Amino acid sequence: MAENKEDIKDLSLAELTARIKSLNEPPYRAEQVFEWIYKKGGRSFGVMTDLPAKLRDYLTNKFFVTGSEIIKKQVSKSDGTRKYLFKLSDGEEVEGVYIPAKDPAGGGTGRHTVCLSSQAGCAFGCYFCASGLLGFKRDLRCGEILDQALAIQDDIGVAKGPVGPKGPAGPKRITNVVMMGTGEPLANYDNVVKAIGIMNSPLGLGIGARKITVSTAGYIPGMKRFMQEKEQFELSVSLHAADDIKRSRLMPINKKYPLAELMEFCREYTKGKGRIITFEYILIKDVNSSPTDAQNLAKLLKGLNCKVNLIPFNAVSDFKFRQPSFKDVKIFQEVLEKAGIKSTLRAEKGVDIDAACGQLRLREAKIAQVKHENFS
Ligand code: SF4
Known part of the structure; x- marks a missing residue:
């Protein structure tokens, strides 16, 4: 990576347009550059042959396009899930995941979801999460968030398709994004919101706002800012327990933003935005998955425009937490259903690879033994 150069993916279309206008070039040149990078798989300025040579030289001298490098990839033989470990320019490592699925409506080329990281490490230290174990390193830049999406899109094949008027005709384009990898996205607000804005832009990745989900651990200051965004991005909140x-x-x-405050804001958010909130709930054996836990959850969410995504804990060998039985999971779900709370049970993906958040990075850091006492 060239020193003293900027990552062009750190610039929004408006920012790039301002730079290009300052060179007395017409604003549509910025749109051409965007299309090359985000739609046509252009990974150097040399391929952007419809730009004037002078502008290509300027861009080459000022910016770089390629960023993080895939240093490890695992592909699930059972369902095609792919897990990536990326190395950033300063040596930090982050994870991304690609999850293929059939289109629920049938037809089409299926759903191609990517789960992206927003920070290197995480300061929030959730007890069940491998990402928190290595501590917080730094926020990712906008371009580093987009790099994960572009590298995955290249890897699943789209950039290798023939280039048509609307971009590559390859069958696999990213259709859904979840900001649910390493880090708290709303604690790296400006970079995350700029990156998802570029993903959403028709000249960027062209992914509908409702197909882009930002997941928070309940960081209320960030949620308040997110409520002001005009795009209809989805919000999900990790709950994982219904009592403080x-x-x-x-x-x-939760010690800083306890449940009463969190739920009060969630109610305000759903009313103000007219949108539902998805609550993520990891079910852990003998911790939060009893029928009483389900009843407490139903009480907490009563009357709220929401749905619950139930996720059986994906056993990480460094942790002592275990997954509840399928029967216990179904009982939990039935209690919610009887109380009128909508829920979905997330199908396990990539069971034969290190699919849980943070596992791959943790392995790479060669942490053989992590002290993890029983939760009792
Ligand atoms: S679950 Fe999310 S917020 Fe909690 S430690 Fe892991 S990455 Fe951080």
Whole structure:
């Protein structure tokens, strides 16, 4: 990576347009550059042959296009899930995941979801999360977030398709994005919102706002800012327990923003935005998955425009937490259903690879033994 050069992916279309206009070039040149990078798989300025040579030289001298490098990839034989470990320019490592699925409506080329990281490491230290174990390193730049998406899109094949008027005709384009990898996205607000804005832009990755989900551990200052965004991005909140004692032990952020405050804001958010919130709930054996836990959850969410995504804990060998039985999971779900709370049970993906968040990076850091006492 060239020193003293900027990552062109750190610039929004408006920012790039301003730079290009200052060179007395017409604003549509910025749109051409965007299309090359985000639609046509252009990974150097040399391929952008419809730009004047002088502008290509300027861009080459000032910016770089390629960024993080895939240093490890695991592909699930059972369902095609791909897990990536990326190395950033300063040596930090982050993870991204590609999850293929059939289109629920049938037809089409299927759903191609990517799960992206927003920070190198995480300061929030949730008790069940491998990402938090190595501590917080730094925020990712906008371009580093987009790099993960572009590298995955290249890897699943789209950039290798023939280039048509609307970009490559390859069958696999990213259709859905979840900001649910390493880090708290709303604690790196400006970079994350700029990156998802470029993903959403028709000249960027062209992914509908409702197909882009930002997941938070319940960081209320960031949620308040996110409520002001005009695009209809989706918000999901990691809950994982329905009482303060349990949640504070699982998620230390709960001590700062306890459930009463969090739920009050969630109600305000759903009313103000007219949108539902998805609550993520990891089910952990003997911790938060009893029928009483389900009843507490139903009480907490009563009357709220929401749905619950139930996720059986994906056992990480460094942790002592275990997954509840399928029967216990179904009982939990039935309690919610009887109370009128909508829920979905997330199908396990990539069971034969290190699919849980943070596992791949943790392995790479060669942490053989992590002290993890029983949660009791
Ligand atoms: S679950 Fe999210 S917020 Fe909590 S430690 Fe892991 S990455 Fe951070």
